[in-house]
Amino acid sequence: MELKRVVVTGLGAITPLGNDVASTWDALLKGVSGAGPITLFDASEFKTQFACEVKNFDPLKYFSAKEVRKLDRYTQFALAATQESMADSGLDLEKVNKDRAGVIFSAGIGGISTFEQEVGNYAVAPEKGPRFSPFFIPKMIADIAAGQISMVYGFRGPNFGIVSACASSTHALIDAYNYIRLGKADLIVSGGAEAAITVSGVGGFNAMHALSTRNDSPETASRPFSASRDGFVMGEGSACLILEELEHALARGAKIYAEVVGGGMSADAYHLTATHPEGLGAKLVMQNALDDAHMAPEEIDYINVHGTSTPVGDKSEAKAILEVFGDHAYNLNISSTKSMTGHLLGATGALEALICVKTIDESIVPPTINHAEGDDDPEIDSKLNFTFNHAQKREVNAALSNTFGFGGHNASIIVKKFTK
Incomplete structure (x- = not known):
């Protein structure tokens, strides 16, 4: 069976750096931090009092007041990012075979704010009995963004959400890629959304000692690969990509941003929350992605690393890159954009x-910010180019993205410059 080729034809984003792709990308290249004091709830008693929140997001710009009441914040983000990606793709819905158009959209946690609100309402007045909104469950569940998107656009093809913690939306993209290249769909809306900057979200991660507690300097708190890193900064938002079968895209004259050429998956099989200290799962997942793409390590120009700014995780990922890429590792640009966006978990x-x-389309690599002179980690090879503090112009023909999730879930995806 001849596999189909899969291309990216639309992009959309709601992030702590901007409420669309253009403003997010501009901020990334300028090295802007999205971190600041938490405003979504009173965090004054928490060990971590800051996060990378989405700013100036008005759901009424996208939905009616009635619709807003039925949508958790994470689903609002998902639908807003999808709206931008659909407009960007130029798809004519009247000409799309909707039986062959799908949605695979993920969250790591889902509607946690809805859960807090509903359970909180009961806890405040238990004497009134269990009074819950009929929208409680369909607002909360982690697959509902995929369902909502399919209903908005009438897409009747493959439709589901994947939950694999912070690897969720990479797994979603890999599944979308596989369904299309196997001929099961012509196009799939794919991505992820998350909105877990809540009392229980921040409190739970604090209890695990996973978050940075640098409350005196939120903007510099996320400092991947630096010796002084002390945990990740939570983010929220959504990103959406339109994946499309090549001939389908060419037939309608679509703009093609890049081609998806490989996806890898693996498990650490080691610990509930920590990555394997030797980077075994990270090494395997990158090698699996390269094998799937039939590419040599030397063909990769850029890696957007998981790089969460945790003491163990960053070190093990750097070690895995050296093992997979060998001497070519020193020719790579590597960056952790989480230093600016925070960690969007399932998104x-x-x-x-x-x-x-975007690095392929624009020939420029965004930086890893917040690295200070003299803050090199002696256990991380300082000859690796982590693109510290300033964006770097270079032609990027192929790029790899790593995501690793609690439970030991690992996923990597490779995109490359499109050529006929």
């Missing part, structure tokens, strides 16, 4: 895949 893979697409 992070889609956003970082989108960033990889």
